[in-house]
Amino acid sequence: MLMVNDSQLRRASIASLGEQCVSCSQPLAAYPLVMGDDTKQIVYHVTCALELATDLLVDLATFFHPPAPYPPLFVLTPSEIGRGSEEGGMSHAMVNRCPSD
Incomplete structure (x- = not known):
C-alpha cells in the first residue's frame, strides 16, 4: 500500500x-x-x-x-484445473520438473 x-x-x-x-x-x-x-x-x-x-x-x-548452458529445472504449464465454473474460471499452472538429459 x-x-x-x-x-x-x-x-x-x-x-x-x-x-x-x-x-x-x-x-x-x-x-x-x-x-x-x-x-x-x-x-x-x-x-x-x-x-x-x-x-x-x-x-x-x-x-x-537460466542462462546457457544450464537447462531449466522447472517449467510452468497450464492445467485443466480451475477452467470450470467451480473455481470461477481462474486459470492455474502446474510446475513440472524438466527431464534430465
Whole structure:
C-alpha cells in the first residue's frame, strides 16, 4: 500500500518518520512510503520497495530461464484445473520438473 499521510502511518503502527526502514536502515524521513501486504506490515521507502521487487523478479526470471548452458529445472504449464465454473474460471499452472538429459 502506498502511504502518503500521517493517518496511514499510524495505522501501520509507525510512531514517527524517525523510525528506520528495515531495508536500508535510514530514517523514514518523508512520504511517499510503501507498506508491505504481509502480516508484519513492514514500511519501506519507495526506492527500497522497488529494489526488493526488482531483485525478486530477477531471481524468478533467472530460476525459470537460466542462462546457457544450464537447462531449466522447472517449467510452468497450464492445467485443466480451475477452467470450470467451480473455481470461477481462474486459470492455474502446474510446475513440472524438466527431464534430465
